[in-house]
Amino acid sequence: MPVERLLPTQEAHDLIELTRDVADKVLAPRVAECEKSETLPDDVFPALGAAGLLSLPYPEEYGGGNQPYEVYLQVLEELGARWAAVAVATSVHSLSCFAMATHGTDEQKSKWLPDMLGGNTIGAYSLSEAQAGSDAAALACKATEAEGGYRITGSKAWITNGGRADFYTLFARTGEAGSRGVSCFFVDADTEGLSFGKPEEKMGLRAVPTTSAHYDNAFVPTERMIGKPGQGLPIAFSALDSGRLGIAAVAVGLAQGALDDAVAYAKERTAFGKRIIDHQGLGFVLADMAAAVDSARATYLDAARRRDAGLPYSRQASVAKLVATDAAMKVTTDAVQVFGGYGYTQDFPVERYMREAKITQIFEGTNQIQRLVIARSLAG
16 A cells, blocks of 8 residues: 655655656566566666656756655655665665765766766765775775876775666775775776676675675776865765665665555454454554554654755764664564464565565664764764
């Protein structure tokens, strides 16, 4: 049953209806088979791009949809309810455009942003390294100044859509050790000296690859540095505030999908002469699931509205990511319980929802990191 949404404009209502139509026709019929085969049809992202769903929160002058974040996130939620892997990759694409859109020069934005947002290309975010996940200041991938640009040497890890993306927002060390020596670069996928590792064998989100990237003296022109030398981590962290809201929205979509399937099954399945939803013990489980989904949605919308209003929202973004992803893990686990033995089989999607929910508690900053951000905010 579609979620009844409180949206700010008729345009936003129309956008949600368009998203549902595309998601139901392009995503939902394929998700089960593609997740099993770990493949992604080549037409999926072009279909989202043609519908304008890959550029929603960015300015119209550069090809964006100029939508408020509260609307964009609800689009992500709708995608996440059908196919979490695709929704995550869409969120990461938006994240990868953030640095250029907010810190690029007018010349850089005019040159590259229209193609980044035009729907024909998809981006990836390249921050983490094997030994520098939560501790981004420990990055070791190095950019050494050379004539006309920089030579990049080192490896990056955990890149969503790695090897498939058309461009990468890369963070590499240009200076001293610590948080002040990292810079941001815009890198084409076909850059000489850039290669990718074998896709990780993951618990969930299998249709979209997650890989490492290896830079072997790869040359990146100076004009492709975004922001100033040493400004990389502030750019990365400001992008992650927005990215965490994207993951929160996807997690809510995932939880909503699990809730919908659990309710539908509980209305059909009978035990002891009545529907299992009419047994108080099971009905209360479903009620708690619904409360968790609604609460998580309200949390990410509050943070998004703060962002749209130009208010500080970093703490609220961490709260939303923490609350929504913990809710997704609990709701999907309970959905498996509602299905009983069938929930433990691949005949129904709830076991996939449960596997997919786990990663939302880990990437874009683990939930332990979110608690650290929140605690530091409270400490002033």
